[in-house]
Amino acid sequence: MIGTEQAVGVIGAGTMGAGIAQIAATQGHKVVVCDSNRDMLSKLKPGLEKIFSRLIEKGRMTAADSQAALERIALAESPSQCADCALVIEAIVENVDVKQNVFKQLEAVVSETTLLASNTSSLPISEIAAACERPERVLGIHFFNPAPLLPLVEIVPGLLSSKSAVESAKQTIDAWGKTTVLAKDTPGFIVNRIARPYYGEALRIFEEGAATPATIDWAMKELGGFKMGPFELMDLIGNDINNKVSETVFAAFYFDPRYRPSLYQKRLVQAGLLGRKSGRGFYDYSEGAEKPEAVKDEGLGNSILFRIVSMLINEAADALFWGVASAGDIELAMTKGVNYPKGLLRWGDELGPENVLKEIETLQHRFGEDRYRPSPFLRAQVEQSEPLLGTTC
Ligand SMILES: NC(=O)c1ccc[n+]([C@@H]2O[C@H](COP(=O)([O-])OP(=O)(O)OC[C@H]3O[C@@H](n4cnc5c(N)ncnc54)[C@H](O)[C@@H]3O)[C@@H](O)[C@H]2O)c1
Secondary structure, eight states: OOOTTSEEEEEOOSHHHHHHHHHHHHTTOOEEEEOSOHHHHHHHHHHHHHHHHHHHHTTSSOHHHHHHHHHTEEEESSGGGGTTEEEEEEOOOSOHHHHHHHHHHHHHHSOTTOEEEEOOSSSOHHHHHTTSSOGGGEEEEEEOSSTTTOOEEEEEEOTTOOHHHHHHHHHHHHHTTOEEEEOOSSTTTTHHHHTHHHHHHHHHHHHTTSOOHHHHHHIIIIITOOSSOHHHHHHHHOHHHHHHHHHHHHHHTTSOGGGOOOHHHHHHHHTTOOBGGGTBSSSBOSTTOOOOOOOOOHHHHHHHHHHHHHHHHHHHHHHHHTTSSOHHHHHHHHHHTSOOSSOHHHHHHHHOHHHHHHHHHHHHHHHOOGGGOOOHHHHHHHHTTOOSSOSOO
16 A cells, blocks of 8 residues: 555646545645646646635635645656656546556656556556556556545556555555445446446437437436436536547447447537537527426336436446446445446346346347347346345445
């Protein structure tokens, strides 16, 4: 484990890097934040000062702690200034060549025992590690946005990561007060894989003309207990970002139809209708714009909810089948990483695995698409009259 007396490096002072630096500095580490863009570096401390002053106003931080945390942060323009760090977390542009180059530069200066981690959302850890002489010390430490607020962190060993590197990273992030889960180095890891149908199936229902975004959002929130409906959420994340994740996961699975992205969302992106940040996406955010009314028909709403939740449960069952994570970690990831109202395997047990299987088979029959392929694990549990979650977690 990396003790607070040891320094932590953060490469990238953007959205994620700034959040990770905030966490490490408030935990007592000296932090070296490196960015190739001077503007980004110069914005880092003023940005953190603002966040800290809000925390001080709310009584969640003292002025002295804020001052001390800011003083622990050093700014750097080159990764070579991370030479004394015991852990370096990279959070730069999502491009494997650029990341590999940074890892090579880091390896040339850090000690033999320094852990090198990537915060990548979609690139294979094993491929990033392949650029290193010591791939055993490379792994994924995947925070969610906003990193200081969301508790979940996915720890992702590459094929060559050593047990001790993974254990040390896990213990360190746990000590930072985060909830860690262990994910296999597969596309989307746990959360970004299992959550795909929340968007994808909602988009399908809309594209079929069965319901409007307002009605689908209403069903998922009011009847399902989700904090945000899929369309509000896509508009918040940004349709460009959300569509990019869908396209990346789809391509990474060799174009498995289960993950096929939506043409409609692609058109939104091409039209510049990115969501909240551009003023319009599925909804219009301009001043005075009328919010469309949902059709609050409980029968329709429950059928939408059941279809989307069944697809999510099937995806969670499949992730378990393929060993992406343990059942307990899958449940934790979806409740702590994306705030789902319940773990999906437990939800499947409550709904009855046989009913979920029937829904997926009905969709498969109706559309004739492999997209609606039941997971072998879901089918096996139904055939053996066993629950999805079992009693061990
Ligand atoms: N934004 C999210 O919601 C989110 C969530 C989880 C993980 N991630 C991952 O985190 C990483 C960073 O994402 P972000 O949203 O913070 O990006 P961002 O664009 O906000 O910040 C990236 C920063 O990296 C800097 N940078 C680029 N190339 C560099 C280099 N070679 N050396 C040093 N600095 C360099 C840029 O100047 C920029 O400041 C990506 O891998 C992304 O997939 C993002």
